[in-house]
Amino acid sequence: MSTISHEAAFAxxxxxxxxxxxxxxxxxxxxVDSGGNLVAFMRVDDASLSTVxxxxxxxYSALALRSPTGNWLEAVQPGGALYGLDALGGKRPFxxxxxxxxxxxxxxxxxxxxxSGGPVEADITIAEAMLHELQQS
Known part of the structure; x- marks a missing residue:
């Protein structure tokens, strides 16, 4: 897979x-695709509007930073090596x-x-299920 097809994204x-x-x-x-453009989106089971x-x-952040988003939390805290990084990002903040x-x-x-929607652990579990499905395509 070199791009994410809409079929793979929907699956x-x-x-x-x-x-x-x-x-x-x-x-x-x-x-999102390799350019950070939204390929597919779903708001499931009355998720809070803030989650959108x-x-x-x-x-976008996972793409742009090329790693899981949770890897950056400690580094962007005051006094951290990358303090302020989360306020940058181009199209949107990281x-x-x-x-x-x-x-x-x-x-x-x-x-x-x-x-986005639950505790971080739940968000990661759901994201892993999505990633697993994409890797099957």
């Missing part, structure tokens, strides 16, 4: 929505808490998934 949203129902955490799910932008921000994962094809990062 990943379905996998994420299934995980949302399994764990009972209303959430928003987002997938956060999920998209996590997907979201630096868990729930965003990069989508890889070999060594290349071709997109990102982002989930």
């Amino acid at each position: 990943a949203l379905q996998a994420g929505a299934q995980k949302v129902r399994e764990i009972g955490e209303p959430s928003s799910l987002a997938i 932008e956060i999920a998209q921000g996590k997907a 979201v630096v808490f868990g729930g965003g994962l990069p989508v890889r094809s070999g060594k290349s990062v071709i997109g990102g998934v982002g989930v």
Whole structure:
């Protein structure tokens, strides 16, 4: 897979929505392509309105930073090596808490998934289900 097709993105949203129902955490799910453009989005089971932008921000941040979003939280705190990084980002500020994962094809990062709605652990679990589905495509 060198790009994320809309078919693969929709299948990943379905996998994420299934995980949302399994764990009972209303959430928003987002997938971006290699340019940070939104490919697919779903607000599942009456997720809070605030989760819409956060999920998209996590997907973008995972792509742009080429790593899970939660990896950056400590470094951006006052006194941290990258303090203030979360306020930067180009299209949107970086979201630096868990729930965003990069989508890889070999060594290349071709997109990102982002989930917002529950505790960070739930967001990561749902994002992992989405990523797993994308990697099956």
